[in-house]
Amino acid sequence: MEKLLKSSLFLLLMLPMSFFAQQSVSGTVTESATGLPVPGVNIIVKGTNNGTITDFDGNYTLTSVESENVLVFSFLGFTTQEIPYQGQSSINVLLDESQNALEEIVLIGYGSTTKQDATGAVEKINREQFNKGAVISPEQLIAGKSAGVRITPSSEPGGGGEIRIRGGSSLSGNNSPLIVVDGIPLDQGGVQGVRNQLNVINPNEIEDFVILKDAAATSIYGSRASNGVILITTKKGTINSEFTAEYDLKFSGGEITDKINVLNAAQFRNIIESTAGTDVSLLGTSDTDWQDQIYRRAYGAIHNITVGQGFDNFTYRLNFNHTEQQGVLKTDFYERNALNLTLTQNFLDNNLKVTLNSKGILDDNSFADQGAIGRAVAFDPTQSVFDPTSPFDGYFEFRGGDTTDDEFRQATRNPLALLEQRSNDAQNKRNISNLNIDYRFSFLPELRFNLNAGFDYAELEGYETRPITSAENNQSVRFDNFYGGINRNTLLDFYFNYNNSLDAINTKLDLTAGHSYQEFYVNSRTRTTQNNALITNPTNINRNSLESYFARASFDIANRYLISASYRRDGSSRFSEDNRWSSFPSLSVGWKIMNESFMENSSVFSNLKLRAGYGITGNQEIGTNYGYLGIYTPSQRGALVQYGNTFVNTLRPEEFDEDLKWEELKTYNVGLDFGFFDNRLSGSVDAYYRETEDLLATVPVPAGANLSDLLTTNVGETVSRGLEVGLDAAIIRTEDFNWNVNYNISFQDLEITALSLGNDPNFFIPQGGIAGGTGNNIQIWKEGFDPTTFFVYRQVYNEQGQPIEGAYVDVNGDNQITEADRQAYKKATPDYFMGLTNTINYKNLDFSFTFRGNFGNYVYNNTQSGIGFVGAGTVTPQAYYSNLNANVLESNFEAAQLFSDYYVRSADFVRLDNVSLGYLFPGDEVDVRASITGSNLFVITDYEGLDPEIGNGIDNNFYPRTRSVVLGLNLSF
Structure with missing residues (x-):
């Protein structure tokens, strides 16, 4: 009993001392916005030198902590947090991004x-x-x-x-x-x-x-x-967050901003009446704007419903999306119903993290016949849309006279009939899912293992039909086209990552090594009406796989000098065993000048880093999976050989190159990252030089050299150079008012330096097919030029500056105009392009706008060259006429001048791409944000065509862009 009393008295005397005992605390630091771990966060007991940092997974353990201490969590780019310590064994922290997110x-x-x-x-x-x-x-x-x-x-x-x-x-x-x-x-x-x-x-x-x-x-x-x-x-769920629900609605309306300038009925009638040999009786009595007939004001709506919640070890986020969008071209329609699910679960004291991402979608399309765009431009404006006597469902069509209703097979079709008499609906069911397992070894916390298994699976079913009464059908039965198929993309990769600080040599190292295997499978099938019979075509199957081994090593020496090297070994089934495997290394270095001692007291610089790198990459996307194999294609119906009463398929050998291999691209890059005045002005400058070798190109080959006169093979080289500048400026940064500006500009140059399989310096390959004749091309691949360079005659003009029909510069001086006088001239790719974004926030009001621009690029206006001459509308094989581009009133061309540089026009532009204004109405239980957004509001350009931003540089049958206004409403619960 005495011993018990003494022991109890001792414990009572020690009890007050327990309040001053030193303890330890651990936890995880994550981004509040994403739930991702934040490595390198400094945790320190305020007022002391006792501290630690988070590891690569955001985990930390801090010892020698006493009650009533204050823990300070700080990391560049995030708002510092101070948390009182009251004896907790675990403290998890969510860091908010600050305005200066340098170390994101x-x-x-x-x-x-x-x-x-x-x-x-x-x-x-x-x-x-x-x-x-x-x-x-x-x-x-x-x-x-x-x-x-x-x-x-x-x-x-x-x-x-x-x-x-x-x-x-x-x-x-x-x-x-x-x-x-x-x-x-x-x-x-x-x-x-x-x-x-x-x-x-x-x-x-x-x-x-x-x-x-x-x-x-x-x-x-x-x-x-x-x-x-x-x-x-x-997006993913956020750790330790309450249940949230959000509904977001966007309703849009848009219309075309311009139309192709063609002749109206009066102008067209005047051309026909003044042209010798024409028959005015073939004209109608209407005044129809056919472009007005095929376009409409397009409406759309996007609905998003999202719920999510986070616990200590588990988060979820679920989103449902419904999208409907009409096209400005009648009958064009897109609908999406999608479900996105993300689950994360931590096990084993947060050493094991499992993430499931799944995206399911029903992608529904009603495809409009885009050929109606060109037909609307060319159709006779004096004709009416409908004809009560027409056998084509009442649509006016050019016919062969009073005794027959057979349409002229070469005649321009009624563009509205093309749209409304055709149905082409398709649904694609698709799912992309992956399971990611990330494990940190408890006995060696610097080592992680990451496994990623996923698939991308899609099923297509489509049906296109035209009735017998469609002039486009040209058959005595209804046109039916059933099409479908499967796309399957499966992936399994894993890697080990070791991340540690070696204090003895003042170096942080990050080592990664892994393996990846990916397989692609495509199955395509069609059943189509041909020659009045429904034909089932052979199923087309493409399958290829890619196996890879990769590694990367990165070193940060004294928080100043960076070295990183990577290596990948790829093997592709698209190439023969002799060329199947290839290596892709890289080496890069960096110097964090800002961390040097001579920069410590700088009041100007807040960031300064120099980068340089070299590496080799590849390209295996050649459009075929079996280019190195001898493939035989079975004949289809109509090309069978009869032996007695038996019909058998023939087999046609396809061209191939058994030595086919990868494209290889060598890149040199030098960059500078900078920041001034607490990063109020920051940005980067990069200069690069790239050489592509063993180009994969489809080139003509001599007759008899292969099984076709065109072959996809490795031929030639290209060189590209560029300079890129990106700037971010926080012009005003206060508690209530912020104004940020982002500007970027890019200069680029691409040149073919080798192309021929031989040594012919004049060798070139025509490219860029155009309308107005058969097999005509307006662009050229040739050594010394950009791949989008135009190939034209140089137009001669009179004293009044008008083009002289058929008069071109005799370049070689042989007193005749031949193909030899065509020259490489201008190009479709811009010399430089830029983007400018302004973002302004005042309390709960936000306003932003974005400009884009391209400069130094040209467009070949095929809408003018194809029908911009009198003969395009008046010289036809049958008794009908076609409309003309209004440019004919300026050029006065009687015949086609397809290869004249007169039609190669400057396409510089500046586009106001996006303007948005929003206001947040905060509430106790519901936050409401209302917004209005305008897209493609105006374009500043001298280009006379429909739009200066044409991807391939050839303006023909272009689907016009819309100017749209969007009303938005967001409810957050």
């Missing part, structure tokens, strides 16, 4: 780094920087936002824009970047039956884009990285 986390492919530690040309664009409005296609979010990235938007509803990073590098190969969505590289060949394969990603659910531009950043993706890489990360 950026993905770099199979891992991540901080912005200040990146040695390659890498740019992150987050959701605060996105373009606003009724955005259907994800790439529209970043148009005009990044130096070196040019996005030419599509006109049709749900259409995919053309994306070019540093101008592309190939001729016949694919020039689009590799897109990686939540770790899954998409098939660069696209998905059949959809307008844009990126439409599976709901733009409302995208957290950020990371653009990898140079080989130092992209070579980790090896054989698919020559045209850059875009990493898309979708």
